[in-house]
Amino acid sequence: MNLKTISAGRIADKVNRGELKARDLAEIVLQNARELNNKLNIFCSIAGAEALEQASAVDQKIEAGICLPLAGVPLAVKDNFMYKALPTTLGSSQFKSFYPPYNAAAVDKLIAAGAVVVGKTNVDNMGIGSTTLDSPQGPTLNPGDLQKVAGSAGAAALAAGICSLALESDSGGALLQGASHCGVFGLLPSAGLVSRHGLAVHSGSFCRAGVSALFPEDLPVALKVISGYDPRDAVTAACREVNTRRDKTDDLSNLVVGYLETLSGSAADPRRNLVKDTLNRIAALGIRKAAVQLKHLPEALRAHQVIAAAEASSSLLRYDGIRYGQAIEAEDLELLYRKTRRATFNGEALNRSIFGTYFLSKDGYNRYYRQALKVWTLIREELKTVFEQCDLLLMPVVRTGPFLASGETAYSDLLENDLFTVPVSMAGNPALCLPAGDINGLPVGLQLIGKQFEDAFLLSAALKIAPAIISDLQGFNGGGN
Numbered sequence: 001m002n003l004k005t006i007s008a009g010r011i012a013d014k015v016n017r018g019e020l021k022a023r024d025l026a027e028i029v030l031q032n033a034r035e036l037n038n039k040l041n042i043f044c045s046i047a048g049a050e051a052l053e054q055a056s057a058v059d060q061k062i063e064a065g066i067c068l069p070l071a072g073v074p075l076a077v078k079d080n081f082m083y084k085a086l087p088t089t090l091g092s093s094q095f096k097s098f099y100p101p102y103n104a105a106a107v108d109k110l111i112a113a114g115a116v117v118v119g120k121t122n123v124d125n126m127g128i129g130s131t132t133l134d135s136p137q138g139p140t141l142n143p144g145d146l147q148k149v150a151g152s153a154g155a156a157a158l159a160a161g162i163c164s165l166a167l168e169s170d171s172g173g174a175l176l177q178g179a180s181h182c183g184v185f186g187l188l189p190s191a192g193l194v195s196r197h198g199l200a201v202h203s204g205s206f207c208r209a210g211v212s213a214l215f216p217e218d219l220p221v222a223l224k225v226i227s228g229y230d231p232r233d234a235v236t237a238a239c240r241e242v243n244t245r246r247d248k249t250d251d252l253s254n255l256v257v258g259y260l261e262t263l264s265g266s267a268a269d270p271r272r273n274l275v276k277d278t279l280n281r282i283a284a285l286g287i288r289k290a291a292v293q294l295k296h297l298p299e300a301l302r303a304h305q306v307i308a309a310a311e312a313s314s315s316l317l318r319y320d321g322i323r324y325g326q327a328i329e330a331e332d333l334e335l336l337y338r339k340t341r342r343a344t345f346n347g348e349a350l351n352r353s354i355f356g357t358y359f360l361s362k363d364g365y366n367r368y369y370r371q372a373l374k375v376w377t378l379i380r381e382e383l384k385t386v387f388e389q390c391d392l393l394l395m396p397v398v399r400t401g402p403f404l405a406s407g408e409t410a411y412s413d414l415l416e417n418d419l420f421t422v423p424v425s426m427a428g429n430p431a432l433c434l435p436a437g438d439i440n441g442l443p444v445g446l447q448l449i450g451k452q453f454e455d456a457f458l459l460s461a462a463l464k465i466a467p468a469i470i471s472d473l474q475g476f477n478g479g480g481n
Contacts (some may be wrong), residue, residue, distance in 0.1 A: 023056050036063040041138055054116045079121055121152075166413035171308065192235045195236050208425075216459075302372070434469055
């Protein structure tokens with residue numbers, strides 16, 4: 001079975017009807033995962049007996065007359081989500097043998113819905129990054145070009161046809177950027193919609209759990225499964241106050257899609273032309289467009305870096321080898337801390353620990369951190385103003401294509417690539433990456449951004465807009481064969 005041509009919904013339907021055994025599918029998927037992992041470096045660990053046991057349990061439930069929304073659907077889980085059946089490395093060699101005693105909330109919900117975990121996907125050290133270049137096992141390669149990174153190992157697993165859904169995390173753009181680089185659909189839900197219990201969070205203000213898929217119609221199903229209030233994550237209390245709105249997508253002429261006017265006119269950047277072409281395609285559906293402004297994009301990028309570093313420096317303190325992690329032998333306590341943290345953290349985690357500590361110091365607080373908080377408020381208010389002019393906002397996902405897997409990329413370029421995704425992280429809005437074309441032979445996505453907690457509206461609109469953007473999307477409405 002080619003997972004690139006069949007949606008998760010169709011797989012679940014076949015399993016629920018008894019036309020396909022979840023265990024038979026799991027055996028095929030695991031074999032495929034092992035073969036392709038040698039080429040693409042997607043997984044930190046691949047499930048074996050664990051996945052087969054899960055699949056057999058799904059078959060038993062189906063035989064007992066229980067219908068599951070994700071019955072037998074192959075699932076990849078990012079390796080900063082706790083999953084007790086496999087090691088959770090957090091992208092650090094110091095955790096390569098760590099088996100957590102519990103599952104993350106989102107993992108439990110997906111398994112309960114019938115999904116079968118194929119394996120844990122590669123992640124940057126301590127989950128900090130959007131390229132996997134900072135992973136101790138090396139970067140995950142892009143299925144479309146083995147010289148480039150995939151960005152997200154979960155997106156690579158989807159693009160390679162290994163799984164149908166990927167559970168992801170995002171604090172500054174990893175989920176959306178990976179989806180863009182690999183030509184898949186990536187959904188970053190509203191902040192507070194999905195529990196982060198069991199997700200190793202390095203930035204409490206920005207980290208979120210999300211999901212990626214090959215077929216857009218699978219995203220609403222997966223979101224319904226993983227969302228909801230969780231007393232173990234106080235942020236999800238916001239779910240109790242989610243507002244509903246009239247579905248304007250029944251008549252597309254009611255929709256207004258905003259775009260950044262400063263991006264649409266230049267012929268020098270192919271991504272700007274992609275935005276312009278996409279706007280023309282959706283305008284042909286009767287959707288109106290409106291030029292809007294986000295004046296504080298550059299400032300938001302810098303502010304995000306300051307706040308995220310400050311929060312990471314605090315969050316990473318616990319990995320000292322005594323409370324968490326594996327201690328390195330040393331003559332005294334201070335040297336033990338130094339050696340252990342050096343062994344646990346790679347480049348970006350070390351950078352954020354050092355700079356974040358300074359930003360929270362007496363000298364750095366007023367000079368940097370306090371100013372960054374002001375910009376955070378400005379960008380949230382600016383996005384609120386934007387959504388008074390439009391229902392959805394269309395923006396690029398990345399400034400450049402996927403980086404070289406060799407790592408020969410300037411550090412400043414890595415940071416600048418988050419320009420269009422950090423405002424979404426800072427404001428807590430939902431965003432959806434849709435494949436919108438290709439540049440130099442590799443896929444490129446655009447992001448549709450909605451108002452906070454209007455995730456269902458965003459997905460409903462995207463399902464109607466996507467066929468106009470992706471005319472050659474296989475099996476879009478039917479979910480494949």
